[in-house]
Amino acid sequence: MTTFCELKNLAGVTFGHATDPLGKTGVTVLRFDAGAVAAVDVRGAAPGTRETDLLRPENLIDRVHAIVLAGGSVWGLDAMGGVVQVLEAANVGFATDVVRVPIVTGAVLYDLGTGSSEARPDFEMGRKAAQAARPGGIERGAVGAGCGATLGKLYGAEYAAPAGLGAHCIELESGHCVAAIVAVNPYGEVYGADGVAIGSSRAPEHSPRSSSYGDTAEMPGTNTTIGAVLTNAILTKSEALKISQMAHDGLARAIRPAHTLYDGDTLFTASTGSRPAMAVNRLGMLAADAVEAAIRDAVTSADA
Numbered sequence: 001m002t003t004f005c006e007l008k009n010l011a012g013v014t015f016g017h018a019t020d021p022l023g024k025t026g027v028t029v030l031r032f033d034a035g036a037v038a039a040v041d042v043r044g045a046a047p048g049t050r051e052t053d054l055l056r057p058e059n060l061i062d063r064v065h066a067i068v069l070a071g072g073s074v075w076g077l078d079a080m081g082g083v084v085q086v087l088e089a090a091n092v093g094f095a096t097d098v099v100r101v102p103i104v105t106g107a108v109l110y111d112l113g114t115g116s117s118e119a120r121p122d123f124e125m126g127r128k129a130a131q132a133a134r135p136g137g138i139e140r141g142a143v144g145a146g147c148g149a150t151l152g153k154l155y156g157a158e159y160a161a162p163a164g165l166g167a168h169c170i171e172l173e174s175g176h177c178v179a180a181i182v183a184v185n186p187y188g189e190v191y192g193a194d195g196v197a198i199g200s201s202r203a204p205e206h207s208p209r210s211s212s213y214g215d216t217a218e219m220p221g222t223n224t225t226i227g228a229v230l231t232n233a234i235l236t237k238s239e240a241l242k243i244s245q246m247a248h249d250g251l252a253r254a255i256r257p258a259h260t261l262y263d264g265d266t267l268f269t270a271s272t273g274s275r276p277a278m279a280v281n282r283l284g285m286l287a288a289d290a291v292e293a294a295i296r297d298a299v300t301s302a303d304a
Contacts, residue, residue, distance in 0.1 A: 023119020
């Protein structure tokens with residue numbers, strides 16, 4: 001089941017999914033046809049990403065035109081080519097003497113153990129997700145990049161529980177907003193603000209046992225939580241990077257353990273710049289809160 005999260009104050013961004021409910025995989029596209037200042041911070045040790053080096057503050061490109069979240073592990077990177085094609089057809093991209101080059105970045109998660117291991121996001125699925133992008137909000141739950149997501153694999157993949165894609169938006173009286181969209185597929189488990197697990201391993205007699213980790217499974221490269229923080233406040237690339245770094249605090253508060261050797265935890269930050277700049281420290285704290293809430297939303301939306 002899926003539900004809808006309204007993100008009305010985020011003018012300049014549209015949201016689209018393509019989902020394979022039988023193969024249990026999918027693609028989520030965040031389109032910025034006018035461009036968005038963006039950065040990324042990778043904390044997990046097993047990431048799968050595209051075009052993240054160009055987001056470094058010292059590099060030339062200062063705007064992206066899409067952030068893509070996808071299942072399918074390394075094969076999911078193919079979907080980003082489909083997004084490029086749709087943007088090119090819409091004359092969206094970085095202007096050169098010859099063509100406009102769509103700047104499409106993104107990350108993938110491993111969902112091949114759910115549904116069919118042969119079902120993978122491809123070029124066509126990326127096209128469909130980009131074409132489906134609409135303003136105003138995003139569908140969440142077992143949809144798009146969250147379709148085949150699971151959690152609680154630290155005691156074995158056979159005991160994993162469903163997760164999904166979650167979203168949360170914090171709106172301020174000033175008209176500023178900070179939103180997070182996260183596809184939750186961690187090695188670890190998801191906890192509520194009260195410290196009680198809301199998504200945990202289904203291992204027998206698991207209570208959960210997060211204080212010992214004595215019998216955890218070795219599962220390299222088969223997990224990852226990926227997402228994006230979106231704001232309408234004006235940012236530089238350096239400021240966006242700092243917000244991505246602080247946003248990982250929310251990931252670590254909601255997921256235990258986080259940033260392991262077996263996760264590729266990656267968070268982007270993108271600014272549409274329709275509102276004035278505000279204190280980066282405050283934005284970073286709000287981003288961490290939004291990511292934390294979006295991760296929990298991914299679990300409850302999938303359970304719905």
